[in-house]
Amino acid sequence: MFNLLVKDVMERKKALILAPEATVREAAVLMAKKNVGAVMVVDKEHLRGIFTERDALFRVTARGLDAQTTQLVEVMTINPLTVDPGKSYGYALVMMQENGFRHAPVIENGKPIGIVSSRNAMDPDLEEFLSEANRREYIRAEK
Numbered sequence: 001m002f003n004l005l006v007k008d009v010m011e012r013k014k015a016l017i018l019a020p021e022a023t024v025r026e027a028a029v030l031m032a033k034k035n036v037g038a039v040m041v042v043d044k045e046h047l048r049g050i051f052t053e054r055d056a057l058f059r060v061t062a063r064g065l066d067a068q069t070t071q072l073v074e075v076m077t078i079n080p081l082t083v084d085p086g087k088s089y090g091y092a093l094v095m096m097q098e099n100g101f102r103h104a105p106v107i108e109n110g111k112p113i114g115i116v117s118s119r120n121a122m123d124p125d126l127e128e129f130l131s132e133a134n135r136r137e138y139i140r141a142e143k
Contacts, residue, residue, distance in 0.1 A: 002090030009089045010106045010114035017042045017112065020049070020073035024060050027051050027072055037119070038103035040112050041076045047105050047112045049076035082107040083116060092116050 016030055016039040027039045031053065041049040051072050059075040060067055083092045083104045092104055096118050106114040 002088060002093065004089045005085065006083050006087050006089055006092050006106055006116050007085035007114075009092075009120045010085065010116040011036070011120070012114045015040065015106075015112070015114045018051075018072060019043060020071065020076070022072050024051075024056060024065070024067040024070045024072065024075060028056060028067060036115075037117065038115060039072070040105050040115060041072050042112055045111050047080070047082065047107060049073070049078045050080040050103060050105060051076040052101070052103055077101075080105060082112075084108070085113065089116070089120070093118060 014034055014036045016027075016034060016036060018027055018030070018039050018041060020041050020043050022041075031037065031039060038050055038052040040047055041051055049072070055075055055077060056067075059065075060070060065075070080101075081095060081099060081104060083095065083106055085106050085108050096102060096104055102118045104116050105112050106116055
């Protein structure tokens with residue numbers, strides 16, 4: 001699993017993108033609808049930041065800010081660490097763990113193309129695939 005490439009693990013369909021001027025409420029509604037924990041904040045096709053469920057809790061709710069009027073640019077994580085789609089998923093996991101976050105935008109040629117999360121490590125389909133791959137490898141080794 002850790003040797004899989006980020007591009008094979010990342011969530012393209014669940015990668016949410018909003019403008020810096022979008023409100024926290026807009027982001028929260030979209031995140032809830034898509035059942036994801038982060039939104040990439042993009043301006044003119046360039047990643048400017050990331051807004052996560054933790055940002056909503058610590059930077060908005062804990063400070064008593066109004067989600068209806070607070071813009072993402074005011075509370076997002078600016079210039080987040082990113083990962084290249086050709087890196088291993090293990091590399092991405094270590095980077096996230098060492099830096100204390102759970103989501104990393106995937107950038108290719110300077111543009112955001114997806115997002116990878118530590119949660120991907122628990123994806124049931126991926127676990128099933130890896131289990132089957134390991135079973136086949138074990139059977140080959142016994143022959």
